[in-house]
Amino acid sequence: MSRPGKARTARRLTTVSAVLVAAVVAAADPALAHTEVEAENARALAQTVTLDFHAASESSSAGITKVEVILPKGITPADIAYKEGPRGWKFDTTSRGYTVSGSKLAIGEDAEFSVTVRQLPDARELVFKTLQSYSDGRVDRWIELDDSGDDGHGHGHPAPTLKLGAAEPGAKPVSPSPTAEATTAAPAGASPNEQSNPTGTPSAKEAAEESDGEDGGMSPAALTGIGAVVLLALGGGVWWFRRHGTPSA
Secondary structure (H helix, E strand, O other): OOHHHHHHHHHHHHHHHHHHHHHHHHHHHHHHHOOEEEEOOOEOOOEEEEEEEEEOOOOOOOOEEEEEEEOOOOOOHHHEEEEEOOOOOEEEEOOOEEEEEOOOOOOOOOEEEEEEEEEOOOOOEEEOEEEEEEOOOOEEEEOEOOOOOOOOOOOOOEOOEEEOEOOOOOOOOOOOOOOOOOOOOOOOOOOHHHHHOOOOOOOHHHHHHHHHHHHOOOOHHHHHHHHHHHHHHHHHHHHHHHHHOOOOO
16 A cells, blocks of 8 residues: 555544544433433332432532422422432422532532432423532532433433333322311310310301390390389389378278
């Protein structure tokens, strides 16, 4: 082979090698950058399911300090229980989900933690939008749906998504947590009447008696007043008769 032919062959090999290296890097980068969620028995309406989160570190100068997860529809913060995570990190619920946070991790160290869900909702997939904070104030927002922010090279910020299988036969939503109901029990030390009628509503007999007193019955005060008027009238009549009466023969 002539020298020019050897040179062309070398250039071609160099170009092919560069393309292969770029392809490998492009394929590996999204896997390292994305925040992911996984679970065993990920089926609709499955109960007591453990979700494993993996938040990859993308900073070369700061460590991860907090991961906030926004729960999808059908799961409330009260349905989540913390299972395990980075040493010293704590779990807290928020109005829209929960956070796992603590002292900054080593630079380049990924944040991995697990939570347990009381029951998965009846859905085909669950999207867990995630905010990942670093010790230098940087925040990676893994909130995009269907790679909507992808630049064509796998550099978007898709939200962690969990695919769910079909619910098992007979699976049903669990009942919500019981709420306190108003009690109708009489308080301790109540009188026999109060114990027999704790709500304070008048009985039929009491209502009838009250109705009689209001409509046609006389109260004790009214009877006393009438008696006093009668006695005064009689006394006045006796006085007049003695003063003006005809003397005896």
